[in-house]
Amino acid sequence: MQLIVDHVTRYTYDQPVRGVVQSHRLSPASYEGQNVLEWQVEVSDGLVGGTFRDGAGDRIQCWSVQGPVSEITVRVRGIVETRDMAGVLRGHRELVRPEVYLCDTLPTRVDGALVTLSEAAEGIENPLDAAHALAAAVAEAIAYKPGVTTARTTAAEALGQGEGVCQDHAHALIAVARHRGMPARYVSGYLHATEDGVPHEAAHAWAEIWVPGLGWVGFDAANRCCPDARYIRLGSGMDAQDAAPIRGTTRGPGVESLDVTVAVLSAQQ
Template sequence: MRLNVKHVTRYSFDTPARGLVQTHKLIPSTCGSQNILSWTVTTGDAIRGAAFRDSAGDMVETISVRGPVDELVIEVIGEVETVDLFGVLRNYRETVPPTTYLRRTRMIRPDTALRELSAAALEGLDGDSALNRAHALARAVNEAIEYVPGATEEMTTAAEALAGGKGVCQDHTHALIAVAHAADIPARYVAGYLHSGEDAMGEASHAWAELYVQGLGWVGFDASNRCCPDERYIRLCSGYDAQDAAPIRGIMNAGVKEHLDVSVAVMSQYQQ
């Protein structure tokens, strides 16, 4: 499938900021399931700094803007050819060991309820394959947390989403990572794009989890849609949780009120 992406992020400020610095992870991953045909990131008058591939395999670029800054617009336009590898991350270069992703942050720390959900999902599967156990965890999260847009907030934790029984793709992903950690399975947060059409849960800007499956390596699981990422997905970057995997992170001088507007469109040119 050939997917076209247009992703515009607009920052505006009530009073001009003296300056800002941002770190971007806005270039899709280099891996077997996707081939970048064209990709452009425009940052207006920003000064573009270092660009490098980090130890997790993500392309990172820094930008800085000298003040006064009233507005910053970041525009991403690109085309990617994708293939379905059944969620398996192939031909991906990283140097950190999988066990790094057993680290627990506030967003993904498993509480008693998440541990119980993990144990219940894996009950009777001790002799089953690692892949089937991972699928069981993803199904359990999907059944425990109903997909309801607006039901949670940016800083809602996995434990809070499970307690409320409602959430969005970020909550499903955090919860899946948490139940995987409860079972001592390395797991991480993936940010990317989804050509959702009419059948999929989620917006064009999407998130899912990758679990480390013995014998296969990293495998993606979209608990919101009860599937593994296929040709409808573009993998952008990863991290411990949504904050760590954010495609755009930045700092600016304190005391300035920021307004953020984001629009993302993913269109399919053709299907194979």
């Protein structure tokens, strides 16, 4: 499948700021199952800085905008050819050992309810089957409902209220997998909006769990599936903040407002 991405992030400030510095994790890697045909990132009035590939295999690009500035637009456009690999990440170059992803972070820290939820994998010896059981348990425990959580909501909080979005499903799955001794990480990306009636967002997130013998395997608990040809993988991290596509700092007292629009279409459309 060929997927076309048009992703626009617009920052506006109630008064001009002196400048902005950002790091972008906005360029997907090519690997077995995902081939980047075209990709371009543009920043209005932006000065491109250094670029590097981190230990997880993600390309990080730095940008700066010199002020005074009241509005900044980051636009991503590209075409990616995808293939269904049943969620298995194969041929992706990275250096970080899986055991690094056993570490806790604040959004993925377990409480009593998450410990109980992790018992869905109790007695299951096959690691892949255990991962599927955990993903199914998270999907049952947290109903998909936009607008009820925020970017700062933790896995424990989302489970406590029983509702959330893809970020919350990913955090909860990471939390229970790590509690079971299974390395797990957060993945940001895109999801092609089909007409299957399943709720999802074009800008999407899911979890990957390390399965011995297979490597990293993706699980999208929000949509009760493993990533397939509808998905474009951007990057990964310990949690949502660590894997954020855009991170940055602003110099000046202006209050920032954010507007994001994302369209993911198939080439046939």
